[in-house]
Amino acid sequence: MTTAVDTDLYGVVEDAAAYLYVWALKDIPQDLRDALADAAARETSIPGQRVLNTILKNVQVADDGGNLVCQDTGIAVYTCRVGERFPLHPVRIYQALKAGTERATIEHPLRSNSVHTLTRENTGPNTGYRLPIVHWEFIPDWDGLDVKCVPKGSGSENMSFLKMCVPADGVKGIKQFVLESIVGAGGKPCPPGIVGVGIGGSADYAMYLAKEAIARPIGTRNADPHVAKLEEELFQLLNETGIGPMGLGGDVTVLNCHIEHADTHMTLNPVAVNYQCWAARRASAHIGSNGDVDYDREA
Amino acid sequence: MAVHRLTFPTTEEAIRELRAGDEVTVDGHVIGIRDRTQIRIFDQGVEPPMDLRGAFLLHTAPGVRKLGTDAEGRGRYEKVCIGTTTSARMVRFTEPLGERYGVRAICGKGGFPDEAIEPMRRLGMVYFAIVGGAAALETTQIEEIEEVAWEELMPECLWKFRVKDFGPLTVGIDAHGNSLYHDVQAEANRRLEGILERL
Numbered sequence: 171m172t173t174a175v176d177t178d179l180y181g182v183v184e185d186a187a188a189y190l191y192v193w194a195l196k197d198i199p200q201d202l203r204d205a206l207a208d209a210a211a212r213e214t215s216i217p218g219q220r221v222l223n224t225i226l227k228n229v230q231v232a233d234d235g236g237n238l239v240c241q242d243t244g245i246a247v248y249t250c251r252v253g254e255r256f257p258l259h260p261v262r263i264y265q266a267l268k269a270g271t272e273r274a275t276i277e278h279p280l281r282s283n284s285v286h287t288l289t290r291e292n293t294g295p296n297t298g299y300r301l302p303i304v305h306w307e308f309i310p311d312w313d314g315l316d317v318k319c320v321p322k323g324s325g326s327e328n329m330s331f332l333k334m335c336v337p338a339d340g341v342k343g344i345k346q347f348v349l350e351s352i353v354g355a356g357g358k359p360c361p362p363g364i365v366g367v368g369i370g371g372s373a374d375y376a377m378y379l380a381k382e383a384i385a386r387p388i389g390t391r392n393a394d395p396h397v398a399k400l401e402e403e404l405f406q407l408l409n410e411t412g413i414g415p416m417g418l419g420g421d422v423t424v425l426n427c428h429i430e431h432a433d434t435h436m437t438l439n440p441v442a443v444n445y446q447c448w449a450a451r452r453a454s455a456h457i458g459s460n461g462d463v464d465y466d467r468e469a
Numbered sequence: 470m471a472v473h474r475l476t477f478p479t480t481e482e483a484i485r486e487l488r489a490g491d492e493v494t495v496d497g498h499v500i501g502i503r504d505r506t507q508i509r510i511f512d513q514g515v516e517p518p519m520d521l522r523g524a525f526l527l528h529t530a531p532g533v534r535k536l537g538t539d540a541e542g543r544g545r546y547e548k549v550c551i552g553t554t555t556s557a558r559m560v561r562f563t564e565p566l567g568e569r570y571g572v573r574a575i576c577g578k579g580g581f582p583d584e585a586i587e588p589m590r591r592l593g594m595v596y597f598a599i600v601g602g603a604a605a606l607e608t609t610q611i612e613e614i615e616e617v618a619w620e621e622l623m624p625e626c627l628w629k630f631r632v633k634d635f636g637p638l639t640v641g642i643d644a645h646g647n648s649l650y651h652d653v654q655a656e657a658n659r660r661l662e663g664i665l666e667r668l
């Protein structure tokens with residue numbers, strides 16, 4: 171049975187999704203702006219400086235003209251944190267997110283990227299079978315809903331890598347795989363960006379965690395001190411490779427490295443790498459059970 | 470690393486002036502092209518209905534708005550958001566583009582692998598690196614969409630843009646056998662070896 175509350179909240183979530191998708195594409199978070207400005211200040215290679223200054227100018231032009239920061243409207247990925255007592259069922263939340271994605275694409279209009287994976291025929295306004303992609307987390311004893319929209323570009327998503335290291339490879343194996351992946355990716359994922367790493371769990375879950383990692387505010391650290399130390403270490407090492415902005419050589423290869431982890435089987439040691447380009451777009455909404463919406467570019 | 474300004478279409482002579490790492494700003498005409506456009510030309514053997522001699526090709530699938538059609542039934546479009554796609558997928562078309570059609574420059578993001586170096590040296594072509602993702606800026610540098618062919622491949626049509634102050638571009642591969650991508654990758658692999666030894 172669909173109640174009045176349900177209908178209202180459905181509309182609120184749909185509106186929020188439509189708003190978040192376009193907002194994320196146009197107005198990048200402050201922490202990312204700061205990280206890009208820092209990068210431009212410390213880069214010493216001439217092509218690298220040229221790239222970073224152009225990126226800063228581009229962000230400004232997008233602000234001034236109300237245009238998209240990057241042309242690739244990506245694949246719409248949402249992360250939902252659903253409170254136990256949020257009155258709209260996740261089935262309806264998903265429908266609302268899908269409807270919002272479609273509406274934003276048609277009304278703006280945004281470039282639609284979604285195709286059937288075999289026939290390559292367009293499947294809808296940035297929607298299709300199992301699109302958009304939604305990550306779920308359920309929060310006990312809470313009545314709110316947080317929605318984060320992360321439009322994910324293909325240039326960086328194509329630079330995703332998974333390796334089932336063995337336990338004997340240890341932490342060294344993890345570091346080696348991340349470093350080799352980023353050197354191999356070169357300029358293709360529009361560096362400098364955020365290197366997301368997922369470790370532990372299973373093969374599929376490690377990649378899921380890597381995607382969560384790229385959606386965090388830039389430079390935040392994992393709560394587990396062992397993992398945080400690895401984030402710091404990889405961040406330094408990745409910038410020693412010299413790949414540089416757009417792969418043209420320089421000091422800044424990555425803006426940061428984020429890691430998410432899960433406990434795993436004693437004979438597993440999975441490592442997943444998911445790259446997020448410099449246009450690390452994200453935007454969030456906090457939705458109350460009464461339908462109040464609080465938009466938040468920084469979450 | 471010199472700074473240049475070039476108007477396209479251009480000549481082999483002008484292209485041979487450029488060196489890997491140089492900065493270039495472009496005026497004149499830019500031809501938008503992508504995977505399916507080049508598959509049609511080379512794999513399906515359909516002659517492109519635009520003159521590509523001396524041309525600057527841009528790897529793009531532009532976001533546009535249709536304004537209507539002209540007297541011959543061809544669509545007229547205005548720009549919405551025009552950016553650049555990853556080039557590496559399209560490297561195999563480099564040699565025939567230069568040899569058969571006299572293309573002088575190919576521009577995209579992420580670079581071309583080493584197989585582009587020799588044909589570019591021999592035929593007098595360059596690869597320009599644009600700043601990937603900087604589409605807001607790129608869109609302001611495109612003055613007008615002058616012509617569109619093969620609309621049925623939308624958005625991977627053959628586009629003719631008039632540009633002004635297009636750039637800054639970096640010469641990624643020059644016509645003398647130098648590739649910034651090759652050099653950066655070789656250096657990164659050398660450094661990586663050192664890092665791995667220390668782990």
Ligand code: SF4
Nearest residue numbers: 240323325360447602
């Ligand atoms: S990789 Fe990112 S910045 Fe580059 S074109 Fe794609 S979405 Fe834009």
